[in-house]
Amino acid sequence: MPALSKLNPFAKALLIRRSFSAALPSLCVLSCALPVIGHAQAAAQSISIPAQSLGSALQEFGRQTNHQVLYNSDQVGGLRSTAVSGNLEATAAMAQLLQGTGITYSAQGNTIALRSLASGDASLDLAPTTISTTQESAWGPVTGIVAKRSATGSKTDTALSEIPQTINVITQDEIKMRGSRTVTEALRYTAGMTGGGFSDRVKIFDEPISRGFTPTPLYLDGLHLPYGGGSTGGSLQIDPYSLERIEVLKGPASVLYGQNQPGGIVNMVGKRPTATPLHEIILGGGSYDRKYGAFDLGGPIDDQGEFLYRLTGVVHDSNSQIDYADQKRMMLAPSLTWLPNDRTSITVYGQYQKDRDTPEAQGLPAQGTVYRTPRGRISRNLFIGEPSLNKYDREQFVVGYEIAHELNDTWTLKQNARYADVDDLYIAPLHGYSFEPNPNTGVDDGSYQTRFGVDWSQRNKVYGIDNIAQAKFNTADVEHTLLLGVDYYHFNSKFLGLYDRTGPAIDLYNPVYGSEFNFRQPYRWDNTIKQTGLYAQDQMSWNQWFLTLGGRYDFAETDNKQPLSGDRSKQKDEKFTGRAGLGYAFDNGMTPYVSYATSFLPQTGVDASNSAFDPTTGKQYEVGIKYEPKSVDGFIQLSMYQIDQEKMLTTDLDNPGFSVQSGSVRSRGVDLEGKVNVTHNLGVLASVSRNQSKWHRSNDGREGRTVAVGTPLSASAWVNYDFDISTSLAGLGMGLGARYVRGSYGSDYKEDSFQIPSYTVYDAMVSYDLEKSPLHVKGVKVQMNLENLADKKYVASCGSDLDCYYGESRAVTVDVTYNW
Known part of the structure; x- marks a missing residue:
């Protein structure tokens, strides 16, 4: 079987379901969780997957059903899926998805393994130890507040735990949950990031402070944004609703991004098209x-x-x-x-x-x-x-x-x-x-302050x-x-x-x-x-x-x-x-x-x-x-x-x-x-x-x-x-x-x-x-x-x-x- 690193990332096996039992406290008895999980597996659910390349359709199937799918990308390459729509149990949806592809499947629990009929029913299963345990993409959406992957600190899709610098991620779900109206507000609960001052009060641009250094440079999808400097203006302000996530790379970032302050950068990741309507x-x-x-x-x-x-x-x-x-x-x-x-x-x-x-x-x-x-x-x-x-x-x-x-x-x-x-x-x-x-x-009591007029374009x-x-x-x-x-x-x-x-x-x-x-x-x-x-x-x-x-x-x-x-x-x-x-x-x-x-x-x-x-x-x-x-x-x-x-x-x-x-x-x-x-x-x-x-x-x-x-x-x-x-x-x-x-x-x-x-x-x-x-x-x-x-x-x-x-x-x- 091929190693995971050699699989096509557009069609590799992914999407281990978000385990219900893993979301329970560690003191919860496993026997209480298993009946719940088993019931969830058999339940019908609303599924909508347009016809597309089979590899991407399998990714979308895993995302919508929270099932783990095991397959070999070489065997599904070049194949097209059949459209699936309606309230279906997961295995029924998979059967419909694979119609006309020459591939069948076997299901055990929340895992579905694909098999090729053309190769004499030879298994396409991958070894369980080679399966990625996360469906998250470093550039994609995150369900909830916990992100575990990022590209800001490496320019590659990397687990946060494997990046040797501090990376903070504020997801779109967290932005909505706290009602953040600006990027500066979205960073208020992030360690080492402080606001206040002109940008936070006046709200016409964002200029956070990272680890005591200001201004923290702003990036959009890994590329520089124009910056005029201080309160003279000349800066784009990105609306947080247009973002999938906001990421902070703490400390020097010049090795990947060139000239910068040593306190770090803020990289905003924009929303992109999705296969899911x-x-x-x-x-x-x-x-x-x-x-x-x-x-x-x-x-x-x-x-x-x-x-x-x-x-x-x-x-x-x-x-x-x-x-x-x-x-x-x-x-x-x-x-x-x-x-x-x-x-x-x-x-x-x-x-x-x-x-x-x-x-x-x-x-x-x-x-x-x-x-x-x-x-x-x-x-x-x-x-x-x-x-x-x-x-x-x-x-x-x-x-x-x-x-x-x-x-x-x-x-x-x-x-x-x-x-x-x-x-x-x-x-x-x-x-x-x-x-x-x-x-x-006639007394200078500190109440009449002179004003300094500016007209800046x-x-x-x-x-x-x-x-x-x-x-x-x-x-x-x-x-x-x-x-x-x-x-x-x-x-x-x-x-x-x-x-x-x-x-x-x-x-x-x-x-x-x-x-x-x-x-x-x-x-x-x-x-x-x-x-x-x-x-x-x-x-x-x-x-x-x-x-x-x-x-x-x-x-x-x-x-x-x-x-x-x-x-x-x-x-x-x-x-x-x-x-x-x-x-x-x-x-x-x-x-x-x-x-x-x-x-x-x-x-x-x-x-x-x-x-x-x-x-x-x-x-x-x-x-x-x-x-x-x-x-x-x-x-x-x-x-x-x-x-x-x-x-x-x-x-x-x-x-x-x-x-x-x-x-x-x-x-x-x-x-x-x-x-x-x-x-x-x-x-x-x-x-x-x-x-x-x-x-x-x-x-x-x-x-x-x-x-x-x-x-x-x-x-x-x-x-x-x-x-x-x-x-x-x-x-x-x-x-x-x-x-x-x-x-x-x-x-x-x-x-x-x-x-x-x-x-x-x-x-x-x-x-x-x-x-x-x-x-x-x-x-x-x-x-x-x-x-x-x-x-x-x-x-x-x-x-x-x-x-x-x-x-x-x-x-x-x-x-x-x-x-x-």
């Missing part, structure tokens, strides 16, 4: 006059299943807890897959999104938010802009394709290419850096292509998954900024609107970044040991132009980065590992001697344990790390207005995260993260100081429970979550340092599945989410004593979902 519509409402609509449609276009489609859309309109602020969005994401044969897959996809918002920049002083003043505290609803002036318009467009072709049992070729374009306009008065005397008293475009040759082979007893790749990306950013640096002040406690701003002093840039990377990776396994080695050489070029002044600077950098990781998988599900990884990030500009800056470099040491319990469906991981980033820019004390590369930051910490389906109706996720980020070296007074981003300690937990169908509360589901963030520093500098208080916020969810309820309304589910259940007023983060941001107040969303 799906139809979903969502209508919602909620706090702040929220109006929401979404749909997700997909499945085969033809009877043979050669062409598959997916169409996802979102319409959203709501006000905000901040006075006068609002958000409007329209998004449409089509995709099409062509499967000309069992060895080839071609997918083309696109996305168009239009946002029309009235944003509010916030950025409030510590006096009045962190600390009470004689006039009290500043309202969470305060709008410091001008209702008739503030505007954020964004139009974003994405188009790309993915091709995979198996040359033979060893080599697979892949190409992933995408063009992304974002055009946005941001007009708003921001917080100023000084105060004026109160005109009523930006157009960012990025083209990326990743070419991969993947080989699976053995040398003696060592199994190899070899990756050879060449990728390229071209990023261009054009910006025009107009300013009013002496804007009229506003009373932070009793605002009066109607002031005029005079935008002038234009500033332009036209910056281009090009990067070509050559990389290789070998994932080796021997018995229960695994070793991952990777190396990459990058050629990076930066061209910065300032059209108004005529200034221009060019810089070319070449850099090698690498990664090594070693681990051992024990039989009890424990997998300890150790790894080392490096990164680089080019810097723009020149020093006082007109010399270009070198790239900053990063390195991480990580040790950890990943645990996949045998008695329940879960995944738990613990990691300890140290990250050093060198050659960081600090102030040149001898030449004001210039910088020198004398800074370094050290981040040390521990991350613990677990997601477990304790029983079939009880799910738990929890995380704890301890991080200490300090200036290791600095020439401007910050050496030894804690970096004023993130928090030294955060913890979160969410418990979800669905009532059994045998009870009178069948269909009812409830969830409760808590997020704790310890107080952090609001400034890097000793002279103006202050502490932000700790806070704990509670979230909740109540759902009612009418199909499982006594009402038996097929396909309808109602869900209500409550954010900040107790309506706690707290400061989430500060960038300085004049740049603090409140956390969100209580918000309620209600959605009605219909699936058919």
